Amino acid sequence: MDGSCKPVEGASKKATDAPFYLAQGDECALFEAASANNLPMLLKGPTGCGKTRFVSHMAARLNRPLYTVACHDDLSAADLIGRYLLKGGETVWVDGPLTRAVREGAICYLDEVVEARKDVTVVLHPLTDDRRILPIDRTGEELEAAPGFMLVASYNPGYQNILKTLKPSTRQRFVAAEFDFPPPDLETDIVARESGLDSARVRSLVRLAVKLRALKGQDLEEGVSTRLIVYAATLIAQGMPVERAVEAAMIEPLTDDADIKRGLLDLVVAIFG
Ligand code: ADP
Numbered sequence: 001m002d003g004s005c006k007p008v009e010g011a012s013k014k015a016t017d018a019p020f021y022l023a024q025g026d027e028c029a030l031f032e033a034a035s036a037n038n039l040p041m042l043l044k045g046p047t048g049c050g051k052t053r054f055v056s057h058m059a060a061r062l063n064r065p066l067y068t069v070a071c072h073d074d075l076s077a078a079d080l081i082g083r084y085l086l087k088g089g090e091t092v093w094v095d096g097p098l099t100r101a102v103r104e105g106a107i108c109y110l111d112e113v114v115e116a117r118k119d120v121t122v123v124l125h126p127l128t129d130d131r132r133i134l135p136i137d138r139t140g141e142e143l144e145a146a147p148g149f150m151l152v153a154s155y156n157p158g159y160q161n162i163l164k165t166l167k168p169s170t171r172q173r174f175v176a177a178e179f180d181f182p183p184p185d186l187e188t189d190i191v192a193r194e195s196g197l198d199s200a201r202v203r204s205l206v207r208l209a210v211k212l213r214a215l216k217g218q219d220l221e222e223g224v225s226t227r228l229i230v231y232a233a234t235l236i237a238q239g240m241p242v243e244r245a246v247e248a249a250m251i252e253p254l255t256d257d258a259d260i261k262r263g264l265l266d267l268v269v270a271i272f273g
Pocket residue numbers: 020021022023024046047048049050051052053054182190194226227230
């Protein structure tokens with residue numbers, strides 16, 4: 001938990017432009033080691049805790065192109081691999097993001113991979129073992145991943161939906177790292193940096209978030225994410241009254257239940273009032 005994330009040796013100058021990411025532990029070193037050894041990586045953790053930012057940061061540091069796919073329940077293997085499309089009366093093959101990443105030696109990030117259709121996992125298997133191949137049935141090609149190709153997937157184990165969990169046969173192909181909301185001091189630094197709001201006011205928002213997270217499983221299905229605290233802080237930095245900003249960014253997105261909302265607003269008044 002040292003929060004350090006040292007520059008990669010030999011990385012190009014561009015890497016210094018990497019999006020801001022404050023490390024919670026040794027995840028940067030783990031990512032680098034996985035990448036250097038052609039190992040795919042699975043990021044587990046609640047929504048809005050920094051997984052996507054981490055991947056963009058690492059891709060920039062390692063100077064690799066990044067293809068991010070937000071998975072949804074209609075996403076099929078063809079969406080990732082590619083398809084024949086009609087262009088000017090001709091049928092042409094168009095690579096999907098996974099195929100492009102495999103050809104270019106890029107990082108392909110499948111965000112919320114459990115949401116995708118089942119045929120997607122079938123495609124991932126030969127890519128996540130030492131064969132590193134992507135068979136494209138439609139064209140008859142069998143692509144060998146270019147050096148540098150890395151598959152990264154994320155999922156949120158907290159949803160507790162038995163139908164939407166990753167099968168052991170898939171999960172056991174990845175090096176995995178668990179992410180969670182950062183400890184309050186780190187989270188304060190992150191939110192202050194992202195929103196421009198002063199640390200003193202951010203600290204109160206983080207304190208509220210910690211209290212709201214403690215209600216997860218009782219009144220709330222999901223805790224407040226770091227993303228939502230950044231939203232609240234951004235609104236406040238723009239001049240919006242604290243209570244209104246907190247209601248809009250940290251309470252309304254969490255629940256539709258009027259009684260619960262009222263209870264949470266009381267908590268806000270107790271902290272900020
Ligand atoms: P996830 O992919 O886990 O849903 P994101 O990576 O999109 O979450 O994070 C949401 C937002 O929270 C980011 O856009 C960023 O503003 C902020 N954030 C969260 N964790 C960090 C971190 N460790 N360093 C920098 N920003 C962070």
